[in-house]
Amino acid sequence: MKRIILNSIFFVLLFTILPDALLAQGRNEEGQTYILENSYDVVTLTPPTGKKVKNVILMIGDGMSLMHVYSAWTANRGKLNLDNSQAIGLSKTYCADRLITDSGAGGTALATGQKTNYHYVGVDTEGKPLKSLVDLASENGKSAGIAVTCRLWDATPATFCCHNIDRDNEAEIVADYVNCNADYVFGGGAKLFENREDGRNIFKELSNKGFQIPRSWDEVEKIKNGKVFAVVDSVDTPLPAERGDLLARASLKGIELLNQNTNGFFMMIEGSQIDDYGHFNDLDLLMQETHDFDRTIGKIYEWAAQDGETLVVITADHETGGLTLVDGDLEEGRIACKFSTGGHSGVMVPVYAFGPGSEKFTGIYENTAIFDKIKELLNL
Numbered sequence: 394m395k396r397i398i399l400n401s402i403f404f405v406l407l408f409t410i411l412p413d414a415l416l417a418q419g420r421n422e423e424g425q426t427y428i429l430e431n432s433y434d435v436v437t438l439t440p441p442t443g444k445k446v447k448n449v450i451l452m453i454g455d456g457m458s459l460m461h462v463y464s465a466w467t468a469n470r471g472k473l474n475l476d477n478s479q480a481i482g483l484s485k486t487y488c489a490d491r492l493i494t495d496s497g498a499g500g501t502a503l504a505t506g507q508k509t510n511y512h513y514v515g516v517d518t519e520g521k522p523l524k525s526l527v528d529l530a531s532e533n534g535k536s537a538g539i540a541v542t543c544r545l546w547d548a549t550p551a552t553f554c555c556h557n558i559d560r561d562n563e564a565e566i567v568a569d570y571v572n573c574n575a576d577y578v579f580g581g582g583a584k585l586f587e588n589r590e591d592g593r594n595i596f597k598e599l600s601n602k603g604f605q606i607p608r609s610w611d612e613v614e615k616i617k618n619g620k621v622f623a624v625v626d627s628v629d630t631p632l633p634a635e636r637g638d639l640l641a642r643a644s645l646k647g648i649e650l651l652n653q654n655t656n657g658f659f660m661m662i663e664g665s666q667i668d669d670y671g672h673f674n675d676l677d678l679l680m681q682e683t684h685d686f687d688r689t690i691g692k693i694y695e696w697a698a699q700d701g702e703t704l705v706v707i708t709a710d711h712e713t714g715g716l717t718l719v720d721g722d723l724e725e726g727r728i729a730c731k732f733s734t735g736g737h738s739g740v741m742v743p744v745y746a747f748g749p750g751s752e753k754f755t756g757i758y759e760n761t762a763i764f765d766k767i768k769e770l771l772n773l
């Protein structure tokens with residue numbers, strides 16, 4: 394009897410103390426405030442009409458939900474480039490073996506049209522390699538490209554080029570880029586391309602396959618044609634305040650090169666670190682990344698509006714942080730937010746579309762349907 398009482402006391406203590414302890418070290422329970430000092434302008438665009446879809450640009454805000462978008466919209470005093478979108482849909486992000494997905498399975502659904510297991514990258518639930526939109530575009534005579542702000546072994550870019558049953562097999566994933574069908578790749582992660590434990594130099598192998606290997610933005614900028622594999626940082630690219638509009642520049646450079654193919658192109662652009670600062674529950678950097686992604690969207694929408702034959706689709710792989718906007722002021726550009734988790738949460742994520750074919754993206758559908766719709770529109 395005494396032992397049962399002691400046991401119960403132990404469990405009561407455990408359940409009253411433990412969650413607080415976990416919360417204290419894992420995330421900030423207090424609300425956080427953010428003010429965007431200088432808001433940025435948004436140009437209202439006239440969407441192109443009546444043309445067919447020649448190119449598709451898929452933009453992924455990793456971990457970006459409607460709450461991120463609405464918070465960023467409030468901080469920018471009631472405007473975002475996303476507001477130029479013509480069609481809106483909702484994507485169901487659960488994966489094959491879990492309700493709450495990760496960027497591996499979430500990215501694989503967008504890249505290959507298959508729901509797979511948590512942490513899987515570019516493979517089905519049996520571990521078999523799947524073809525991505527990059528592969529299909531390439532097989533159909535189109536060019537293909539990727540531009541991200543994170544290390545290239547991170548799950549989202551990897552799901553378009555690499556195949557692995559575990560996203561944490563970082564060195565294996567990097568080596569897999571040798572077989573990547575993209576013509577333009579921009580991102581970070583140089584440290585695992587060279588100085589590898591297996592003695593391979595992935596840059597050399599890519600160079601032997603006909604890629605130019607610029608190692609800085611200055612070198613990337615000078616390139617006028619040909620295949621490019623640009624890894625400009627050792628791990629991730631610097632913080633938004635330091636890197637400026639690097640994602641927009643890298644994306645437009647990719648478009649300039651890929652668009653030289655008269656058959657058209659597919660490109661994936663990722664606002665990679667929206668997810669990271671959701672995990673860290675860091676509202677300041679989370680908003681900086683979300684605004685950087687939106688400013689990149691502005692540049693891409695502007696290019697697509699001029700081109701007329703390019704569909705731009707913007708979505709997320711899942712939500713990160715359980716972000717909630719609890720207070721704010723549109724005139725001051727002030728937001729007060731709380732996070733409910735240091736991980737991912739379960740919620741449908743928005744899908745925005747601009748350009749020809751955008752009407753196909755209205756409605757509520759599986760994340761895999763985004764792949765299906767792009768595949769159909771590009772005739773892949």
Ligand SMILES: [Zn+2]
Nearest residue numbers: 456496668713
């Ligand atoms: Zn994440």
